[in-house]
Amino acid sequence: MSYQVLARKWRPKSFETLVGQDHVVRALTNALEQNRLHHAYLFTGTRGVGKTTVARILAKSLNCETGITAKPCGICDACTEIDRGRFVDLIEVDAASNTQVDAMRDLLDNAQYAPTAGRFKVYIIDEVHMLSKSAFNAMLKTLEEPPAHVKFILATTDPQKVPVTVLSRCLQFNLRQMAGTSIISHLQNILGQEKISYEPTALHLISRAAAGSMRDALSLTDQAIAYGGQTVNESEVRAMLGAIDQSYLYQLIDALLANDGAGIIAQARSMEERSLSFESALNDLAQLLHQIAVAQTVPDSVADDLPERNLLLDLAQRISPETLQLYYQIALLGRRDISLAPDEFAGFTMSLLRMLAFTPSESETKKPLSKPVNEPKPAMASQPIVKPAEEQIPSSLDKTHPQQANTLIEQAADTAVESSNLNSTEQSSENGSATQFNGNWRGLLDQLKLGLARNLALNSALLSYDENTMRFAIQDKDKSLLSAMYQDKLSSALQQHFGRKIRLEFSVEGSVNTPAKEVAQEKAVAQAGAENAIDQDSFVQALINDFGASIIPNSIKPISN
Ligand SMILES: [Zn+2]
Known part of the structure; x- marks a missing residue:
C-alpha cells in the first residue's frame, strides 16, 4: 500500500475527532440536533485550520442515511462515499481554480433538480472569495431563492472579499488558529497510533513553525518522518526547519542587555545575509x-x-x-x-x-x-x-x-511612559524633589502605582499631612475599603513615591469630598453640557420636529470622555 500523507490519513471524519474548533462544533451540533438548518454556511479562517474538513463533516451530517444528525454514522453509503469524495450530491468547487469557476453557472443551473442519492444537494465552494463577479451573481440567484434541497457551504481565507450580498445570506463561523498545545497533543496522539517515536521538543518546534495550521503541522511531521528515517528528533527537525531557527533572537536580546549596539548591528547584518524577513x-x-x-x-x-x-x-x-x-x-x-x-x-x-x-x-x-x-x-x-x-x-x-x-x-510607547515616570521618580527621590507634596491628593493619585488600592485612595479625602503622616477621612459607606491589604498597598505606593515610610490614619465620617466624588461631579457637569449642546443643535431639533425623531435616553456622551 502506498504511503498516505498524515494530513489525509488523519483528516477528522466526525465532529468529535475535530481538534481545536470547539465553538464551531458546539454551534453546528446544536443546530443539527434541533433541526435548525440554514441553507448557506460560511466558514472563515486562515489556511489549514479545518474549514473544508468541517464542511465535509457537515455534508455527512446532512446526508447520513440515519437521518440529519450531529453524529453521522460513518458507515452508510452516503457517509462512506462522502469520505471517499465520490458522493454524487456533494459538489465540491475550488474557486481558486479557473476552470471550475467557468463551470459554476452550469453547476448552479443543476441546483434546481432534486438530489439523486442524498437528502440534500450540497455545494462546497472553497476559497469562495476568488469567484468572478459573474459567478457570484449566478450564485446569488440561487442563494436568494434556494430550493429546499440545496445547501451551500462556503469557505474562505479572506471574507472581506466576499460581496456583502452573499455574506448576508450565510450563517458565518470563524475557525480559529489552532493553539500550539492542541497541535502538539494531536501530533502526539497520531504518532503514538502510527507507532513512530518522537522527541517532545521536536513537536514543539513543528507546532511553532506551523503557526496555527494543523495541516502544515501534519505535513511538516511527514517531512520530519522522511528526514529522520521513521523517527521525529529535535536535531533533525531543527535542521529541516533551518531558517526558522530562532537563536538569533536570543543573541539580539543578549546584545540589548549587554548594551552592545555594535553587536546588534552585526546580528542584523548577518540576518540580512541570510535573507531573513x-x-x-x-x-x-x-x-x-x-x-x-x-x-x-x-x-x-x-x-x-x-x-x-x-x-x-x-x-x-x-x-x-x-x-x-x-x-x-x-x-x-x-x-x-x-x-x-x-x-x-x-x-x-x-x-x-x-x-x-x-x-x-x-x-x-x-x-x-x-x-x-x-x-x-x-x-x-x-x-x-x-x-x-x-x-x-x-x-x-x-x-x-x-x-x-x-x-x-x-x-x-505607552509603557515607556510608565517606565520613564518610574525612573524620574527614582532619580528625583535621590535628590529630594519628588518628596515635596503640595497637598493635591487627587493629582498625586495619578502618579502612584496603586492597583486594587486605587479604589481606597479615590474614596479617601485627605484631611491633613505632614512629612511622615497622612490623615484621611472615608465615608461610612466605603468603610469596607479599609482592609489591611489595601492600606498596605497604598502605604507602599506612597513609600515608593516619596522614598520614605508614610504613616496612614483614617477616620470614618458621614460625608466628605473625595477624589471619586469630584470625578463624578465633573462627569455630571460634562454630561449636562453635552446634553444641553445636543438640545440646542438645530439639526437635531429639525430631526425631532420634522421627522419625529427622539433622543435615546442616556445615549449622549460628552466628547472628552
Ligand atoms: Zn451515515
Whole structure:
C-alpha cells in the first residue's frame, strides 16, 4: 500500500475527532440536533485550520442515511462515499481554480433538480472569495431563492472579499488558529497510533513553525518522518526547519542587555545575509518577549520539554518586567511602521536601537547567556553598576535635554511612559524633589502605582499631612475599603513615591469630598453640557420636529470622555 500523507490519513471524519474548533462544533451540533438548518454556511479562517474538513463533516451530517444528525454514522453509503469524495450530491468547487469557476453557472443551473442519492444537494465552494463577479451573481440567484434541497457551504481565507450580498445570506463561523498545545497533543496522539517515536521538543518546534495550521503541522511531521528515517528528533527537525531557527533572537536580546549596539548591528547584518524577513523578525521578537514575560509571571507554565526552556527562564530572571513591556511595545510599533522606514534593515535596526536607547536605568543583572538557570540570582545590592540615567541616553540625543528623551519615550510607547515616570521618580527621590507634596491628593493619585488600592485612595479625602503622616477621612459607606491589604498597598505606593515610610490614619465620617466624588461631579457637569449642546443643535431639533425623531435616553456622551 502506498504511503498516505498524515494530513489525509488523519483528516477528522466526525465532529468529535475535530481538534481545536470547539465553538464551531458546539454551534453546528446544536443546530443539527434541533433541526435548525440554514441553507448557506460560511466558514472563515486562515489556511489549514479545518474549514473544508468541517464542511465535509457537515455534508455527512446532512446526508447520513440515519437521518440529519450531529453524529453521522460513518458507515452508510452516503457517509462512506462522502469520505471517499465520490458522493454524487456533494459538489465540491475550488474557486481558486479557473476552470471550475467557468463551470459554476452550469453547476448552479443543476441546483434546481432534486438530489439523486442524498437528502440534500450540497455545494462546497472553497476559497469562495476568488469567484468572478459573474459567478457570484449566478450564485446569488440561487442563494436568494434556494430550493429546499440545496445547501451551500462556503469557505474562505479572506471574507472581506466576499460581496456583502452573499455574506448576508450565510450563517458565518470563524475557525480559529489552532493553539500550539492542541497541535502538539494531536501530533502526539497520531504518532503514538502510527507507532513512530518522537522527541517532545521536536513537536514543539513543528507546532511553532506551523503557526496555527494543523495541516502544515501534519505535513511538516511527514517531512520530519522522511528526514529522520521513521523517527521525529529535535536535531533533525531543527535542521529541516533551518531558517526558522530562532537563536538569533536570543543573541539580539543578549546584545540589548549587554548594551552592545555594535553587536546588534552585526546580528542584523548577518540576518540580512541570510535573507531573513525583518518584519517577521520583529514579530518573532515580540512573541519571544511575550513568552519571557509569561515565564516571569508564571514560571511553572514553561513546559518541561520546551526546547528553549532554560534560555527563557534565564532571561525571565535577567530582564525587569518594565523593560520587557518597553521592548515588546517598541517591537510592535516597529513592525507597524516598518513599511514607512527607508528600508526594512533601517526599520529593524532603529527599533532595536530604540530599545537600547530607552532601556530604563535600573540595576539589571548583566551576565553572560551561558549562566545556568538554577544559579541563585545575586542580590541587587551586590550589583555595583547602577548607571546614572544620563549615561543611558545615547549620544545621538541631545544630552542637555533629558526632557526631550522623555517626550520621545512617550511617543514611542505607552509603557515607556510608565517606565520613564518610574525612573524620574527614582532619580528625583535621590535628590529630594519628588518628596515635596503640595497637598493635591487627587493629582498625586495619578502618579502612584496603586492597583486594587486605587479604589481606597479615590474614596479617601485627605484631611491633613505632614512629612511622615497622612490623615484621611472615608465615608461610612466605603468603610469596607479599609482592609489591611489595601492600606498596605497604598502605604507602599506612597513609600515608593516619596522614598520614605508614610504613616496612614483614617477616620470614618458621614460625608466628605473625595477624589471619586469630584470625578463624578465633573462627569455630571460634562454630561449636562453635552446634553444641553445636543438640545440646542438645530439639526437635531429639525430631526425631532420634522421627522419625529427622539433622543435615546442616556445615549449622549460628552466628547472628552
Ligand atoms: Zn451515515
